[in-house]
Amino acid sequence: MASGETRLTFTDHLGTPFLQTSVVGAPVWRAEYEPYGSVWTMRNGAAADQRLRFPGQEFDEETPEREYNIFRWYRSSFARYTQADPLTVDAFTPERERMRVARAVYEYAFDNPLRYVDGLGLLSCPGNKCGVDCPSGDWVGVGANSSAGLLFGKSSSLSVLFCTSSGAYCHFSSRCTTVGLQAGASAGVSFYGYTGCKCIADIIATNSLSFGPVSLNAAGNCVGLAYGVGRSVGAQTVVGSVCTTKLLGCVK
Numbered sequence: 001m002a003s004g005e006t007r008l009t010f011t012d013h014l015g016t017p018f019l020q021t022s023v024v025g026a027p028v029w030r031a032e033y034e035p036y037g038s039v040w041t042m043r044n045g046a047a048a049d050q051r052l053r054f055p056g057q058e059f060d061e062e063t064p065e066r067e068y069n070i071f072r073w074y075r076s077s078f079a080r081y082t083q084a085d086p087l088t089v090d091a092f093t094p095e096r097e098r099m100r101v102a103r104a105v106y107e108y109a110f111d112n113p114l115r116y117v118d119g120l121g122l123l124s125c126p127g128n129k130c131g132v133d134c135p136s137g138d139w140v141g142v143g144a145n146s147s148a149g150l151l152f153g154k155s156s157s158l159s160v161l162f163c164t165s166s167g168a169y170c171h172f173s174s175r176c177t178t179v180g181l182q183a184g185a186s187a188g189v190s191f192y193g194y195t196g197c198k199c200i201a202d203i204i205a206t207n208s209l210s211f212g213p214v215s216l217n218a219a220g221n222c223v224g225l226a227y228g229v230g231r232s233v234g235a236q237t238v239v240g241s242v243c244t245t246k247l248l249g250c251v252k
Helices: 095-104 200-204
Strands: 008-011 017-021 027-033 039-044 067-069 072-075 139-163 169-195 207-211 214-219 222-251
Touching: 139 222, 169 200, 200 222
Parallel strands: none
Antiparallel strands: 008 017, 017 027, 027 039, 067 072, 139 169, 169 222, 207 214, 207 222, 214 222
C-alpha cells in the first residue's frame, strides 16, 4: 500500500473486511474466505496488504497460519484457538464433564462463525452487537427450576430476563450438572438480578455456585444473583454447577 493512499473498506455482517477500493471505486484488495476465516482466494492485492480478519483478529506475516486475537492466537485452518480460553476454567467441573469442557475452551464463536464473533479471544457475542443488546448491562427476571442429586446431580430451569435500559426481554433454558453438598430434590421459582451483562452471550456463559436458596452466577464482568423459593426434599447447601444455557428468543 502506497504511503498516504486512501482506501475505503467494506465489511460483511460481522465486521470482517472483504473489499477495499480506491477513492474512485477501483478494487485494490478483495478476499474470499472459508467459513472459519481462512482466505480461500485473493481476487485483488495480496493477503498482507490488509491485515484485519475476523473482528479483533490481525494477520501476522511471521505466522501466516495463525491470527492474533488479543488474548489468544486463532488458527483458522483448524477452526480453533491454539490456547485454552482463560475464562472457562471452572473448579466445579466434574471429571465426566471434562471432555465436553476441553473441547469448548478451544472452539471459536460457539462453532458458529456466521453469527458470532470473539473480538478479544475471551467471550463470543452475536454478530458485532456485543455491548449493544443491553446498554446498561442490568437485567432482572424470574424463572422456574428443578434439581435433584446426591453429591452429583442435575438441574434445569426456564427463565425470562428483562433489560432495564433497552426494554428487551429474553427467554432462556438451562441444563446443569451439579456437584457439592447435596442430597435430595427441589422445585420452585427463582428471582434474578444481573449487572455488567451488556451482551446476551455474557449471560449464556455464566456458571453458578449456590448457597442454600441463593445462587451466584458469574462470567467475567457479568455477575448475577438469584434467590429461590419452593419446596425441597433433603438438603442442598453448597452446590457448584456447570451449565449449558440456550437463548430461546428475545423481544426488543
